Amino acid sequence: MGWEIVIGLECHVQLKTASKIFSPASTQFGAAPNTQAHMVDMALPGVLPVMNREAAACAIRLGLAVGGQIAHRSIFARKNYFYPDLPKGYQISQYETPVVSGGQVVISIEGQQRPIELTRAHLEEDAGKSIHEGIAAIPAGCSGIDLNRAGTPLLEIVSEPVMRSAKEAAAYARALHSLVTWIGICDGNLQEGSFRVDANVSVRPAGQREFGTRCEIKNLNSFRFLERAIEIEAQRQVELIEDGGQVIQETRLYDPDAEQTRAMRSKEDAHDYRYFPDPDLPPLILEPAWIQEIQSQMPELPGAMRTRLTEQFGLSEYDALMVSATRGTANYFFQALDAGRSLGVDPKAIANWIMGDVASSLNRDGLEIEQCRVSAVQLAGLIARIADGTVSNKIGREIFASLWTGEFDSADAVISAKGMQQIQDTGLIAQLVDEVLAGNPKMVEEFKGGKDKALNALVGQVMKKSQGKANPQQVTDLIRSKL
Numbered sequence: 001m002g003w004e005i006v007i008g009l010e011c012h013v014q015l016k017t018a019s020k021i022f023s024p025a026s027t028q029f030g031a032a033p034n035t036q037a038h039m040v041d042m043a044l045p046g047v048l049p050v051m052n053r054e055a056a057a058c059a060i061r062l063g064l065a066v067g068g069q070i071a072h073r074s075i076f077a078r079k080n081y082f083y084p085d086l087p088k089g090y091q092i093s094q095y096e097t098p099v100v101s102g103g104q105v106v107i108s109i110e111g112q113q114r115p116i117e118l119t120r121a122h123l124e125e126d127a128g129k130s131i132h133e134g135i136a137a138i139p140a141g142c143s144g145i146d147l148n149r150a151g152t153p154l155l156e157i158v159s160e161p162v163m164r165s166a167k168e169a170a171a172y173a174r175a176l177h178s179l180v181t182w183i184g185i186c187d188g189n190l191q192e193g194s195f196r197v198d199a200n201v202s203v204r205p206a207g208q209r210e211f212g213t214r215c216e217i218k219n220l221n222s223f224r225f226l227e228r229a230i231e232i233e234a235q236r237q238v239e240l241i242e243d244g245g246q247v248i249q250e251t252r253l254y255d256p257d258a259e260q261t262r263a264m265r266s267k268e269d270a271h272d273y274r275y276f277p278d279p280d281l282p283p284l285i286l287e288p289a290w291i292q293e294i295q296s297q298m299p300e301l302p303g304a305m306r307t308r309l310t311e312q313f314g315l316s317e318y319d320a321l322m323v324s325a326t327r328g329t330a331n332y333f334f335q336a337l338d339a340g341r342s343l344g345v346d347p348k349a350i351a352n353w354i355m356g357d358v359a360s361s362l363n364r365d366g367l368e369i370e371q372c373r374v375s376a377v378q379l380a381g382l383i384a385r386i387a388d389g390t391v392s393n394k395i396g397r398e399i400f401a402s403l404w405t406g407e408f409d410s411a412d413a414v415i416s417a418k419g420m421q422q423i424q425d426t427g428l429i430a431q432l433v434d435e436v437l438a439g440n441p442k443m444v445e446e447f448k449g450g451k452d453k454a455l456n457a458l459v460g461q462v463m464k465k466s467q468g469k470a471n472p473q474q475v476t477d478l479i480r481s482k483l
Contacts, residue, residue, distance in 0.1 A: 005234045006202045006211055007169045008119075008161035011176055012154050013186045014126070014194040015058045021125050021153035022049030022092065022281075029192045033131070037147035041128075043087035048280050055153040056284060058185035059099045059123055060294045062155060065183050065301060066118055068103025070291060076123075076281040080274045085128035085145050093124035093156075095275040099284065105159075105179060106303055107171040108321060116172045117160040123284075126152040149193075155185070161200065161211065166230035170223050173197050177223075182302060182327045190221045197226055202247070203237045212237070213247040216267055217254050229254035233261045305330060313337075313347040322355050328369040329354065332376050340380030349383050357400050374403045382411035394468050395420050421469065429462075429470050433478050436461040447483060455479060 020027055023040035040047045063070040077095040100121035107114050128150040130143050138144045157176065163169045177195050181188035188195055197220045202212035217233055220226045232254070237247050252261040300308075302324045309320035323333045336350045358379070362372060374382075382403070386396045391411075399414045408414045415421060436458055437444055443461075446454035455476070462475045 002206050003203050003234075003238050004206050004208075005164055005166070005230070006161050006204060006214075007163040007166070007230060008200045008214075009159045009163070009169060009173060010198040010200070010216075011157045011159075011173065012126075012196045012198070013062075013157060013180050015055050015153040015155055015185055016187055017052055017054045017058070017153055019052060020151035021052045021055050021123065023151050025151065027152050029189075031148055033135075033144065033146040033148060035148065037128075037150060041087070041147055041151040043089075049092065049278075051281065051284065052153060055123060055155075056099070056286065057294060058153075059121065059155055060286060060291055061183045061185050061298065062121055062157070062180065063100040063103065064291075064295055064298055065179055066100070066103030066105060066121075068100040068118060068121065070286060071097060071099050071101065071284075072286050072288065073097070074099045074122075074284045074286075076278045076284065077275045078278050079124075081268070081272075083127065083130075084143070085130045085147070085150070087128070087147065087150060091125060091127060092278055092281070094122035095270070098122035099286075105172060105175050107168065107175045109168055109171045111317075114168075116168075116175075117162055119158040119160050121155055121157045124154050124156055126150065126154050161202075166227040166234070169199060169230055170227040173226055174223055178302065178326060183299065193221060196221050199226060199230055199233075201230055201233045201237070203234055203241070213249050214267075215247065215249065215261075216251045217261055218251055218264065220254060225254060225256055228256070228259075229261060232259060236261060299327065302330075309347075315347060315351055319348070319351045319355070323351050326369065332358075332369050332372065335376035336380045336383075339377040340384060343380065343384035344387060345380050345383045346387065349387065350379070353379055353383060353400075357397060361400075361404055373406060374400060378403050378410060385411050385415065389471060391415060391420055392463075392468060392470075392472055394463070394472075398468075429466070429474060430478060432462050432465045432470065433475065433482060436465065437479070437482060444483060 017027060019025060020038070020041065023038035025038035025041055026036045028036065040049055060070055062068075074094060075097040076092055078090040079093045079095070080090040082089055098120040102120075103118045104115040105118065107116055126149050128145055128147040131138070131146055132143045135144055159172065163172060177188055180186040180195070186194055199217045199220060200214045201217065202214040204210065204212040215233060215237070217229050220229055233252065240247060249267040251264045251267050253264050254261050305324045306317070306320040309315045309323060310317060315323065324330050333350055333354060337345070337347055340350065358372060358374065362369060367373075382396055382399055385391050386393055391399065399411050399420065402408055402414045402418075403411065408417065440458060440461060443454045443458050447458065458479055459472060459475050462479070463470055463472060
């Protein structure tokens with residue numbers, strides 16, 4: 001109480017290119033150590049970097065997606081520091097003139113939309129990786145250096161320090177992650193380090209305008225860890241100040257097992273890195289015609305799609321948000337919609353199935369929407385059979401499960417093979433209702449006494465007798481009329 005958290009995030013987005021930013025070496029994940037390290041990545045004498053055109057195209061796509069200012073001329077700089085996994089003794093990055101300036105990412109938190117302003121996005125190369133354990137060839141007490149990652153293209157996206165809670169920061173990171181995967185510049189794999197977040201956290205007394213001393217929490221590769229790390233670090237700073245101490249500007253690491261952040265090194269300022277323009281690389285020139293060409297190839301962005309889903313298809317804001325959570329989910333929705341258009345399938349029904357059985361089945365089997373075992377066309381066919389009364393919702397879920405196993409290729413095939421059609425014989429349904437009412441006098445009296453739960457129980461009994469093949473609404477109406 002009485003304190004305000006100030007948060008800014010630096011997100012390192014690994015660009016989806018086949019080769020590295022300044023060398024032809026592969027960026028494929030999982031190769032044996034040092035098998036994807038080109039002479040440029042290893043900084044052998046006399047070699048020169050060559051800019052990867054696709055990395056620049058990725059930066060343009062990001063700039064267009066966030067509404068930022070794309071620099072027609074930007075400069076690469078050398079960021080000098082010494083670490084074993086940095087062969088050159090400097091990192092090629094951008095400093096004074098980044099490729100993208102400004103822009104914003106809209107987040108949704110507690111039902112409210114809020115723009116988070118961006119400071120900049122700049123291109124840079126990744127460093128290698130120090131390995132301290134787990135490799136038999138490394139003697140005890142020694143470390144190994146893997147340069148496979150050295151030179152991997154990154155886009156570092158820096159937000160303004162405008163977030164005031166860990167929940168906001170996590171929502172922003174999720175929204176940015178969704179955006180960069182949506183526009184196809186990053187595969188978004190957090191476990192492989194394709195999307196990493198550094199959180200700059202400070203606290204100040206509520207109402208104070210000046211920022212407090214910030215600490216940077218490095219390399220958070222989980223949204224849950226990001227949120228928890230910010231909460232813990234903010235609490236640490238508040239307790240330190242209230243106990244009469246002083247926050248020191250430093251870089252810290254989050255330990256999820258110990259639920260604490262630990263000091264890693266003192267936080268450097270820009271002048272400590274001795275930035276200067278890289279003499280081996282000319283300015284990066286982005287012609288307006290190329291930017292316009294990329295603009296014409298951009299997909300519909302999530303915000304515009306959500307508006308279309310609500311206005312054109314009548315989905316609620318929540319449903320639209322879920323359907324457009326990823327580009328793959330949105331593609332699946334529209335494929336099902338196209339397949340079901342001639343069958344009269346309701347868009348809301350498709351959204352409900354995607355958020356329900358589709359999502360739970362994918363989650364259970366650890367699959368992405370692109371790997372869904374029930375195609376969008378199959379789902380549309382199933383929903384159509386529920387809508388026209390051929391099967392009930394309950395039977396529909398059984399049909400979905402059968403389609404998921406791959407045993408059948410359509411809902412109609414499942415219905416035919418297993419005899420799942422709803423009972424159309426009203427006389428038979430009336431007979432089942434009479435049997436249930438006669439066999440459950442207590443429930444009948446409870447219903448007559450005003451207990452609606454008794455009606456649900458009676459309907460359940462009839463559905464059980466019919467093996468789920470009766471129409472639940474027809475059963476309900478019949479019981480009401482008889483009582």
